Amino acid sequence: MLSVDKLSIQSDDICLLSPLSFSIAKGEVLGVVGASGSGKSLLAQALLGQVPNGFNLSGQVLHSCGDRRVLAAQSASVLDPLRRISSQLSYALSRVPKGATRKKRFPLAADITRCYRHQLSGGMAKRALLAQACWQASEIMIADEPCCGLDTQAAETIYQHLAYLARSENVAVMVISHNLRQLLTVADRILVLRDGKLVEITTSAHIHSGNCDSYTQSLWAALPEHWGRTNANAA
């Protein structure tokens, strides 16, 4: 569905993303993990053809779905401050053939839809952005930190939505997150970035068995639920 060949991004003489190649199949969820500033959002922008002006992009992003690539944005700043969420989402929905079914499948609470952007909490904005993207996604969906700032239950629902899009609707899904544990609940494979470089593309089984790059292991060990164990081991 989507194939990336030796994609790299430079700004002036700084290499922000070193050449990397991978693909995402229909029905697959690819997780992307890496520390802050490792290039995850730039990668998403490149896949959507939205790299900021002034950046040099080389390599190829191949896909066959025109503008049917959808981004669940990281920031609520993409929402129109002058229109209620319901009005913005109705417009998004009107452009989707299976709109009514999608809306039922990925419902959004009325306490969110009746708000303007400035009235939303961070978590409410995230849910609005994700719902909009789920309603629209037909072939490729990219979710940039969809669960950042959400409580565990809301995050779980969002990951269930993403899994449904892939498994039942055959959408190719890429999910970016800092949280490796959450990614492992849904991703078929995990792409690990470090300082703009591809570390590896691995799987949940390899990470759980420790059969992965030492950097990936360090991301796993850094999860809050492992903090106690690390300290206990050190003691």
Ligand SMILES: Nc1ncnc2c1ncn2[C@@H]1O[C@H](COP(=O)(O)OP(=O)(O)OP(=O)(O)O)[C@@H](O)[C@H]1O
């Ligand atoms: N518009 C921009 N202009 C200049 N540099 C940028 C721009 N956007 C990103 N960068 C740089 O590119 C690098 C990667 O940024 P990117 O936003 O992709 O990181 P990230 O992994 O998504 O981080 P985070 O997890 O904090 O969102 C960083 O060094 C960042 O400073």
